[in-house]
Structures are given as C-alpha cells and as structure tokens.
Amino acid sequence: MLKFRINDIDVEAEPGWTVLETAREYGIEIPTLCFHEAVQASGACRLCMVELREGDWTKLVASCVYPAKDGLNVYTESERITNVRRWIFEMLLSECPASQEIRDMAAKYGVTSTRFAIKDPEQDCIMCGLCTRVCAEVVGVHAIATQSRGVYKRIGSPFMKPNEACVACGSCVSVCPTGAMARRIDLVRGKMEENQTNAA
Amino acid sequence: MSTAPKVGVFLCECGDKIKGNVDMGLLAQKVVETPDVAFCKTMPYPCLKPGIAGIKKAIADAGLDRIVIAGCSRRLMMKKFENEMKDSGLDVGQIAMVNLRDHVALVHPGLEPAQRAEKGVKLIRSSVADLAAMVPGLRFQISIEKPVLIMGDGIATYAAAQQFARHGVESIMALSLDDEEEIRLLHERYPGERQNFGRVRNIMKAVEESPLVQRITVGDPIAKNGKTGNYSVSFENPEGGAPIAVEAGLIMACLDGEMESPGPEFGHNGDSVICQSEADEHLWTVGPYKGNVVFWINDVEAGTPEFAHLSMRGAWSLGRAMVERSDKCNVTIFHNQDTPLPLSAEERRISRKLGIQWVAYDGKICPTVQARNLTYLVKDDGLERELPWDQLILSPVRVVGRHAIDVASLLNLDHKEGRFLRAYHAQVRPENVGRKEAILAGSAAYPCDLSQALAQGRRAAIKVAETIDLSKDGKLFSPAIVSVIDLEKCIGCGQCEELCECGAIQVVEGIGGAFGRAVDPLICTGGGTGAAACPEQAMYLQNASTIQREAAAGALAKELAPGEVAAFGCTWGGYAAADNVAKSGLAMDPRLHMIYVPCVGQIDATVMAKALLDGANGVILFGCVPEECHHSYGVDHGWSRVNMLKKLLALAGFDRKRIALAHADFNNPEGFVKTVEGYTEIIAGMEPIERSPQNLEKLHAIYDTTKNSRVRLLLSAALRRPWESVYRGAQRHALEYDQEFAGVLAEEFAQTRLTRALKAQGEPQTIKDLAVHLDADKDYIAEMLMEMASEGKVNMIHKQRKAHFMV
Ligand code: SF4
C-alpha cells in the first residue's frame, strides 16, 4: 500500500495505480480529455494536470499517467491548476473552435473566449488520438490514424479495398470527446457493399 | 457442474455520471433482492485499476462464477474486463455488461433518480437471469499432429512449404502440375514478373530438398471430410485408378487468379491488340515487338480501377524488358491521369534513361482504339489527340478461375459470384473472423503481384505453424462461445451448413448411421446464425445459448409495466445507436428496455415469443440498416422471424404490431431516438394484453409453435443464404411462399393449441368441448382433429356414441 495525500485527504493506493485513478477511487474528480477508461492513458492533452507540492517546491504533472507514490502531496484545484486549465481550454478553443462539446466543457470551467489566434475555424478535432487508440487497442484493426490535419483513413494501397480495415463498429465515435469523429466516420467506414465490391 | 450459479453485480458510479442521476441506494437494494445475485457492490469506477482490484477480490472472496457490470458500453469496455478477469477464472461469456450510464442515467431527463434506479434494476435482472441460465461449457482442446496439406496449385504453395519446413512443421504439397508447368503458368498469371522467377526456382529447390516437405501429384480434389486436426481429402488419380486420399491436420489453400482478355470494346484481337499475359509469352518465346508498343492501362475504363497499379507495374516491367532487349521498340505507357505512377525514384531514373514514355489521359472521355491510333484527351485541354501504335497491349481482366472456385468451395472458403475470395469479408472484429485469412494465399484471394503472393504463402504458413505450436504445447483451445450440435437431436437437414458463412460445419455420421452435422470449434466464430435456424434446436451456442436469451427476455418481460417495451439491440446497429444517444445530448423514451445481442440473427423466435408470454406488450428488434448487417444477413433472418411472430399474433387474435423489426445506424442516434419513440407510442396506445387464462393459453401456444420442427424447417429454408445478394433473400416466389408458410403456421398453431388443451384437460374431450375451450370454430376443430388422428398425434375413442379425443 502506498500512502499519500490528495487535497489534504489521506489516500491509499496499490503500486501501479495512477494519481488520477486513486483520486477517482476517492471521489475526487479531475477533468480529462484524452483519457478514456477503455484504453491506455497517453498524457497528450494535459487537461488532467495536478500540482505536486513539497515544501515550497511544486510541480505540475498529468495525473492520468503519473504513478501514485508514497508521500505525494497532490492538489487538484489549486490556483496554479485553475490557471493552467484555463490556459489549456483557451488553447483548445483556438485549435478546434468548431466543436460544441469543447465549448461546453470550457464554459463549465468558466472559459468562453480565447486569447490565441484561431487557426482553422472549421477544425473540431483536438488530435487527442482516442479514436485511433480505441480502434487499435479495443477493436484491434488500426483503421485510422491522426496526422497534422486530423484523422484520416489508413489504407494499404490506393485501391486495395479489402485492406480498408474499418469494421464500422462506431467505437471511435463513442470515445471522441469533441464530436469530430461523428462527422468523419462516414468517410472512414464506407458502405458495406462498397467494401465488398467485386473486382472481377 | 451442478452447484448453483453465483452471480456478482457491480454498480458503477462513474464519477457523477451515474451516481448523480440514479438513486444508487435503491438500485443496490433491489439488485440484492434479485434471485441468483450472490454479491452486489457499488463502486466509483469498476473499470479503473482500483475498481478491477475490487472486483477480483470479490470474485475470490464470494466465490463468484459470473459477473454483471452495470456501467457503460460493452463495445468499449468488455475487452478490458475480459482480459483482466481471466486470471480470476472468469472466461468470455461469464461476464455481462448493462449500459446503465448511456441507456438510463444520462438519457432520461424526465425521470426521477428513483425511477431511473427502477429501470436499471429491470435491465440488470434480465442480465442476471441470462447468466444464471448459462450451463458453462468448457473451451474445446484441439490437437494437430498430422501434417499440413497445401492444395490448389497456386505458386504460394512453395513459399508456404518452405516456411513450414523452417518451422519444423511437416507439410504435403498436393499439386497437379510439375515445377516447369508452374513456372510457365506464371507468365500468364503474373505477367511481367520474369525477373522474379529465379527466386521462385530457389524456393522450389529448397522445398524439394527438405525432408519435411512431401510432394504428391494429384488430379482434381473430390471431397473433404473432418475437422481441424483430423482432415481427410481425396483427389482424383492422374494415372487413373483409385482416388488418392490424404490425411492432414490442417489444410491450406494456395490459389492463383486467372487472366482473361479484355472485351471487344477495347479492340482485343489476339494479334496486334493483345493483353499483358499474351505479351509476356511473346516476349520470352519470340522476342520484343518492333515499333511503337503502347501499354494501355485500361483498368479504370474496364471498371476495376483498384487493379490499375498492378497493371502499371506489369506494363513497367514488361516495357522495360522490351527496350532493354531491343533498340527497335519504343514503349509508351498510357494511363488514366487518376492512376498514380507506381515507380520509385530509382525506377523513374531508369525509365527516363530507357526512354519509356508515360502518357496520362483525362478519363472524361474513354480513349478509343482505332487502327494504329488511340484518340484521347489530356487534362485542361479540349484538343483531341492521337497516340500512334504498332502493338497495343491492354491490361488483363483478372478473374477467379473455375479450379480455384472448386477448391475454395470444397474448403468452405465462401465465394460470391464475380468476387475474389477475400474481397468479400465480414465486417467484424478480428477475433470474430473465420479462419479464411489464415489459410488462403495467392492472387485468387485478391489480385496481387508475385512477391505478394509468395509473401502471403509465408505469412499464412507462419500463422498455421503458430497454431500447431500451440497445439503441441497443449494450449490450442476453441473460443468459449462456439456452436455445438447435439447429435441425438440433429436430423441432418443441412440448414446450418448452408447458412454458416465460416465453413465450420461438417457432415458426420450421426446416430444410427444417419448423416449428422458437427461444428469445427476452431473455425466457428460464434455468430449463432445456425443455432437460431436449427429446426430441431439441436445446435446451440455454448455459453450464449437461446436458453439464456429466453431467460433474459422472460426476466425483463416480467418486470415491465403495461406501456413498456422489451427491445433487443445488436452490437453494430441498435445497441451501438443507443450507446451514442447520450453522447449526442439527446433523450430517449424511457419505456424502451434494451437487451444486448451480438446480432439480431442470433435471436431465436422462441426468445421473442418468450418475451410476449412472460409479460411484454411490445417487443422490438433493433438491427443494422439493411445491407449493413455485419454477419451474414442476421438482420434479414430477424425479419423472417419477426414476420412469423406477426402471423402467429394475428392467428391468436393479438395485434401484429406487438412485435417489430427496426433498423439503426450507430451514427444516427437522432433517427434511432425517433424510431424508439414511434414504437413505444404505438404500444402505449394499445390496451395491454390481458393476462387471462385464455390469452395465456394462446401465448403459450405461440411459444410452443416457435419450437415446432416443421415450422422451423420451413422458416429456415427461406432464410437468406450467405451467397444471396438481395435483402431478405431471393430464392422463392414471395407471395406463394408466404401463403404456404401462413397455411402451415395456421395448421401447426391450431394443432399445438389442441394438443395443449387435451393435455391440460387430462380426459377425453369432444369436438364441442374443445371448440368451446379454445373459443374456435367447430368445423375447423373437427378437421384438425381428424388430421391429427390420421397422423397419430391424437387418439379417437367413442364414448356414449360420441367421438372423444385424447393425447
Ligand atoms: S477525432 Fe476525436 S477522438 Fe479522434 S483525435 Fe480528433 S478529437 Fe480525438
């Protein structure tokens, strides 16, 4: 058993648990975005940042990947954390302004505008990679990938239709935190009949 | 295993998502009161490490042998739970999930937390009943000791055999050609690949020298019998005489596609206009052509743009060989501008050096073949141009030849007319794909070049060798959920075999020498199509049986209030759409209660009847959108069964709308929500079925009729086959079939009721008694009884000079 503190509450954890998992077990909620219970955590979005304090030394870590350790002093709602969160939400608003889900989430934390420049007003994908991870880890087919402009379909060779691995399970749509995948899935899954088109 | 099942239920709080919307205290209390629930615990997050540790501890402490997790989407979470629970002794099938969060907590804004808890309890009880009804079946252990048989004459045979030898696995190559003939065929089947023939010869040599590879010369295959580990295949004897029989542990098919000449619209004449296979032969027997040689990559125009890159590669290497051998020919490769150049940087350099021309045309207008000229357009220019040619070489038409089709069907590698063997693949998760991918190699599976064909042979051999290694270590087991056939009940009707897409079903000797069927558990993917269709219910899906589904449907139906609806949703359509309702911020009619099924085609008609019998006033099946079913035509099968139930409802005087089939797309939750509301409104608008003795008698008779062999056989025979291309199947005259089926149903339904009535009364009955009892027409009853008497289903005696009947 590891013993440490979250928001001045004593908590216990087994080796291998993360700070986020421990916090949740004690009913302490930390906002997350690129984390999903079904897949490995990747620590990409940084929204789940928490503050570690020791004396006057403090540091910020992503709680979804940071392992629980003896003697930690974790704060999930400190001023520093609230600021970082605001900052991340502003970044997100500038990166994927087209996502209502992100706007709603930001508003919940009091962020409704961004001081950063909006790159692409149409963009709704934050490239958290949840869709690709669930497709690979849970579905087991690697049908999609992320690149600089969002999600695209991974195909073996230009017309090798049967290589198109998507099985149209919708898992990616279910895990996408921004709703972007719902708008992209039709490009990925194609129609059943097309996936099986004859070639003779 | 006769100890009572011990079901544990774990309730997710999921942060505030469930806890904040559902009265967890009430929920837990009601779950604990449920029969068969041995343990119940509410947890913050059962799916995170702390939660998983908690579940494992509970399994160990309370001796649980099956668990329900009431949380969220099983599509996302089940794999994690199954993996984590393995070392706690729970196998696939022993874990169930209820989507409390997305089907209850987040989608019913109009309900109070306590009402949500009430609904959650109903779903959980249904799931508990399903698990409790399970008779756990163990995974079958399979041993493979005999060699692997490689058949089909494809060039990948050699690569596969070489790979087997490397793994120390014995193989038998059954070929009808010798090495030289195989090489000669390559010119035809893999044109432009001569530079790779050296490699093929090396492989042939290595294989010949290997003591692990045995080669036999055979004619056409005749028959295949047996299952994984124990196959026997017979071939015609090329020298005449008795057929050649081969015993094998596993069979692999190496099949090459064939090339045909393009049609007259491209001017093919076998002389000045030929195709690549012919050009290849000419090049190596006669020599390069002289003058302007034009390769027209006409795949786009021929309707197969997906093979244009292969034809380009073929043209490139043939063209290159021609100019390298003769300075009297100019090669031009003429291709659609949408087809990208398939050359590496180095090859581009060589191409420039050799002076090979690449001309891209605009596909807006199909180029036209004229004597010595091709007319065409280029991009952004209206000017019609001409390309002069002396020899025109077209792309070949790639097809699956007769021989390949025969071998494929012998091995149950399903084939659709006009399609490559792998082009038709079920859209399911990898663990649910049959064995096809692992035992098939070569360009008949899907057009490819020679290196790819060889690589496929090697890859398939590696997979097969891994399977054999597992078997040697005693670790080769079937999946937990597979179909099993009870030979005592099987009548050998063959319905399951025709409906199974995986090719898992084999003919075996049944009881008393009759032909029965057996399932190869290593091929079966647990789709359940055959089990739901079996007229005798001889086939069942172990660890996910119809009995379990009936228990789930019954348990739910018992809990439903009059205006509420029982639903079944499939992984891909209905259940997934429901999972996504909350995500889209929508609400769902709370009167719908959905039970999960892998595929709508797995729901036996008995399950639907059971729901109606046990209290549901409306039952709806949510499958995929037509033609989007991921299994072979589960939704079509659902359609047939729902329509049978409608007929039975009508016969019994109930409203046909009490059962319905609907389609759903996971990415259209709005549409799904609307369909749900439409149906719940219909049911809520009807008076509930009064559960009077008379009505219960009829509902019982409906249920019994769904078990009737004659009815089931007729229903199965009309189900859409894997090879049929029309929704709901096309093999019959729609109206005639339906009328005949309706007639049989009416007869069997009436007879079922009479039999039940006679049994219930216990003493001989007159026609009048029965007519009154069943509230039916006297003459019709008389007619039925006479028929039943002539078939020996009832006995007629005379008492007080009146005919009396008894069973
Ligand atoms: S589509 Fe959604 S899940 Fe995928 S990377 Fe973008 S935001 Fe993340």
Ligand code: SF4
């Ligand atoms: S729908 Fe296709 S891309 Fe999305 S998770 Fe499923 S297989 Fe992957």
Ligand code: SF4
């Ligand atoms: S299984 Fe699903 S509902 Fe349960 S805690 Fe995990 S994410 Fe939430």
Ligand code: SF4
């Ligand atoms: S459908 Fe049933 S009775 Fe018919 S062959 Fe298959 S298992 Fe036997």
Ligand code: FES
């Ligand atoms: S949720 Fe932890 S980094 Fe995204």
